[in-house]
Amino acid sequence: MCDVISQAMSQLPPASRRGVLKALGAGVAGGGLLVAGGPAAAATQRGHRVGGARFRTRVVLLGTAGGPIRLGGERSGISTAVVYEDRVYIVDLGAGAGVRLAQSGLGLEDVPGSMLSQVRGIFFTHLHSDHVTDWPHVYLTARANTFDRTLPAMQVYGPGDRGTLPRVFPPGRPSPPVYHPEDPTPGTVGMTGYLDRAFAQDVNDRSRDNNVGGPGELFSVHDIDLEGVWDIDPEGKPPRLSEPLHIWTDGDVRITATLVDHHPTAPSFGYRFDTPDGSVVISGDTTVSENLIDLARDCDYLVHEVIDAQWVDQIVAPFPDEVASAVRQHLLGAHTTIEQVGRDVAEPAGAKNLVLTHLAPATNSPSRWRRARRGYSGSLIVGEDLMELGVGSRIAER
Ligand SMILES: [Zn+2]
Ligand SMILES: [Zn+2]
DSSP: OOHHHHHHHTTSOHHHHHHHHHHHTOOOGGGOOOOOSHHHHHHHHSSEEETTEEESEEEEEEEOBOSSOOOSSSOOBSEEEEEETTEEEEEOOOTTHHHHHHHTTOSOTTOTTOTTTTEEEEEOSOOOHHHHTTHHHHHHTGGGGOTTOOSOOEEEEEOOOOOSOOOOSSTTSOOOOOSSTTSSSOOHHHHHHHHHHHTHHHHHHHHHHSOOOOGGGGEEEEEOOOTTTOOOOTTOOOOOOSSOEEEEEETTEEEEEEEOOOTTSOSOEEEEEEETTEEEEEOOSOSSOHHHHHHTTTOSEEEEEEEOHHHHHHHHTTSOHHHHHHHHHHHHTTSOBHHHIIIIIIHHHTOSEEEEEEEESTTSOHHHHGGGGTTOOSEEEEOOTTOEEEESSOOOOO
């Protein structure tokens, strides 16, 4: 479908749109009215049901699989939404996240092509492909999926150009050729600029043929400024921060971040969302990180990555001892194990609920992940795609 349909529909009165939607096969639930605009839609969406109760703030797990490797199973790549009233904030866009977002019901009620209509912000923890690979999808199709959007441009935050390449691993190996040497470490702004270039034919075709602007008009992209915070080195081990980084305050929603330890991939961020109902912290990829423990202090939900060390042992078993040990050290030095995540992170942080996500391997049974309960006195939740969790108190039925 081309953007011309949504463009044309925006010119129609609501009653006429219903007919177009039927023709598109979208259907209109229960014969209900098509919601005409953002504010009206927002009023219907305040307080969603989670497990039979209504919550104003929610966490929606869009994708829960770890790593770029596809091992089968039903999980999509990593992506998490935090929702406050009608505002949607998304952290990371792994493989399949765009499809999960469309399935999540976070668009306008009964309005197809609106999965991005209520999105206020998108936040990247780091630029590993398993966290950003659906950004091209979301970015380039945004024009067709922001139907009836009345909000300003979506704010996008992520790592900047770190300006240095990581050390070669294992030590002593000859340096591989540098990819794209004239700009080898573009940040979030740079990466998005390259999307405009790579897909220029599509953007130009649509702007000339369909009379729509480029996707860049719908987004305001920012590199998180680390000036005076960290001069990133090839080891990529972040400094201890005395306070979190303020990213954005959007009305009642305050978003802060910290530097987590996913060395040598740097910078890597964990994010915290505070709303009047409570707090949600999303770890990104990290080994046990004191900065993250600080960020997650007394939070309602800590949504944390996890890796199974036993699975890593199986992977490295066929290799000679020296190689096996280096690979093991590499994987476990940049991620958090089942044994660590509850006992060494959620417990000292005082997190009320620990939600496991970015599960590596994605094919493990839930019972294996539940071992993270050992040493953790809060409530453990093994994440599933499209799982919704309510934050704070239920709100009264109206
Ligand atoms: Zn990852
Ligand atoms: Zn990563």
